Amino acid sequence: MSRIHVNCQTLFTGLEDQARQQQTLVIENGMFSYVGSRAEAPQPTPGEAVIDAGDHFVMPGLVDVHTHLVFGNAKSEEDIDLHVSPEFRALRGLFFTQHLLAAGYTSVVVPGDAGQCSIAVRNSINAGMFTGPRIAASSNVIANRQSLNDWFPSWVGTPEYFSGRLCATRDEQIGEIRRQAKDGVDVIKIAMDGPHFRPNGEHIAAFTEEETRIMVEEIHRLGKKVAVHAYGREAVLYAAKAGVDVIFHGFFMDDECIEAILKSGSHLAPTFTMLANNVEFAEDYEASTKSGYAAMQRRVIDVGCRNLRRAREAGIPFMTGSDSGFAITPYGEWHAREIEILVDWLGFTPAEALRAATSVSAKMLPASQPVGALEVGRRADFIFVDGSPLENVAILQERSRIRSVYLGGKRVEPTVPGYDPNKVSDFNTVKWSELHTRQRAVEMGKRPARIDQ
Template sequence: MKFLSGFIGLLLCAMITGPAATAADHKEQPHWTIIHAGTLMTDAREEVRREQSILIKNDRIEEIRPGYVMPEELDQVSEADIIDLRDQFVMPGMIDSHTHVTMEISKNSRLEAVTLTEADYAIMGVPFARRILAAGFTTIRNVGGPRDGIFALRDGINKGLIQGPRILAAGYTISPLGGHGDTNGFRHGVIEPDSGICNGADDCRRAVREQIKFGADVIKYVATGGVLSNIAAGTGQQFTDAEQRAIVETAHSMGRKVAAHAHGADGINAALKAGVDSIEHGTYLDKESIKLFKKTGAYHVPTVLAGITAAEMAEIPGTLPPASVDKARKVGPQIMEALSRSYKSGVKIAFGTDSGVSKHGINGRELELMVEAGMPERAVLEAATVNAADLLGLADEIGTLEKGKVADIIAARGNPLEDISTLRTPSFVMARGKAFVR
């Protein structure tokens, strides 16, 4: 009996301690990747380096060294994946600050609004997200869309279940009843208004808090009318000054930045006075707008591609509802001029396409349009990396390549500082330490 008791005791001890010991013995080893970069731009504000090695531990940059380093030269690395980009231009992953990744505008968009569920939109977002990532955009800010759909897509990417760019999502757009962010032109009762629709300062505070309650990373609201809404209300101010102050104050008090859709100068200026972090589009900005931009430090996210795309859609019969056609013809060409004016005046510019109006995956065309508007290539790359990271509040994580930052890295076969179009189709894309295009 004593022998049996002792045996059982040893067996129980082994059962208790065995798995822990096994887990300790088989502790997961870090995964190392070494990128050999022929030309390396670690920061768009600085000169490029030649013949560099980027050492990546799991999803973070551990070190950047001169020369082409091999694993056997490193004390802490026994083996590593070597990625040979010695004949390419390597740089930080780009950031698109204005997307709608769960949809694309088409002739069927109004029908889809009454036939698709939020789950459908989430599923549609999966291939769209992959296209955006393949285009070299490793982070996006989604400024309005089906709330449950975009949050599910964002979370699925964060968990590694879906391949796509990092997403900061706004949930529903905050809009006045009947305004640009509302669903207009349908018979009463066909579509129920979402929780982003509000009237009066107090109700607008409620709308902001509700988006945050369900998981919004950022708040987006419509300071003015818009092009693609089916309402002939023009592009002037829609929310009152008091409503805009309530939206911005509430969001900021809860730790969220605010993006304001704004075309008309009256709405742009009201939004800037309210303290927004960025103006999206900024089509009819004026001298006062420029002063307010520089005073507040807000970013201009120009979305030239959206303006050009909307103008093209206006010429294809049946693509846009009649209320949108005239607005598209007027606003489209003006957006590039607005970017030119704001850049020359020293306004901070962050890259954004309004992808979803344009096709997902051609986001890089905005780079070329920004150059056409008069921005030097280096300034465009700064807008798509350093500035966009700052706007999103992620400058400590992304936007440049340096020790401790996330390994979001892309490459091109040409030199985008000389020919920006070489980034239209990147030759290599790595997101969070994992190669997606190789």
């Protein structure tokens, strides 16, 4: 295959603090074979393609380690698990991969879904049947009685088509891990805690320290990576001691957790974006405000920022994830907000935040997919940006700023057609969001406070 030469006025490798000037990328068989000074670059031979990036900022394709590709911009847990079949979820996920590419995200980690949904999307893309981002696929989230994803009442349980898989015993946990490994997952997610608290307000870990260690050892033995949902101190500590690859959230960690993470080499992915959007948009939803949900999210943000700043200062590496796939975080819209949050809330420099969103987050992709940096030996996934994210990372949230997307050295043209949410995403059957008493009607101005005779 002939080489492709890309001349770049400004280039950010994803590995350094500064952008380089007057650089050239040389691509062979979809991989970078040269990244360096234009003056020293191999000269193109007749017939080889030469691309001029002009004044665009050239950087690695972005990586989101927390995108629920098949959730369909869900409004509720019912939307995730009940209203459409796993087959429809997979096809819908394939549709939404175009929204990710258009936002500059060339790789995503899917941390938990039903059955083989994201596996099927990944396989169809890898087979060349469709164009889409590189995907680290997963299957059902391993849950227990006190964890997220066992969110329906006990009389409903967690049927196989749900995104959670209840594994209440040691044998069930190991059996589920081996089932998922057989089916070809890249990542296995464990829901380490959920909305269950001790009287003092501390989150209760859903698995013991020993259970966690045994699960993580088995997952790693089978060559897979481990992601965990963990808000509370206990869950974070158990996950860190077990040596998981990435801890999502970690908002209520303490110094003991930080020490354990440093020792194990685990990564943190706060996934503040969903909380930020919940707080920012709560004013548009009075029911959310009345329920106290928005206020709770603000408290989590306040505590989480304090603890995660300490974790960053201690030297823990961070990845970026948005929790996209919900109505509050639709596909292709908010992925890059997490980069801005790392800068504005946690004190990252723009270069540090961009590395978190590229070369660091890429560690969650399979070894067969070396991405995340403009470096010899990595896959040639990169984007052209209008403007410099090193000066303002927020520009990455503007889709119009993503001028070109390249996968394996080939430019792709994502198609992002409009769609009817009532046919694609929004199948929730809730008809009313609050109790419409007479007093509520008065408050809304629908009825007078007093009926005069």
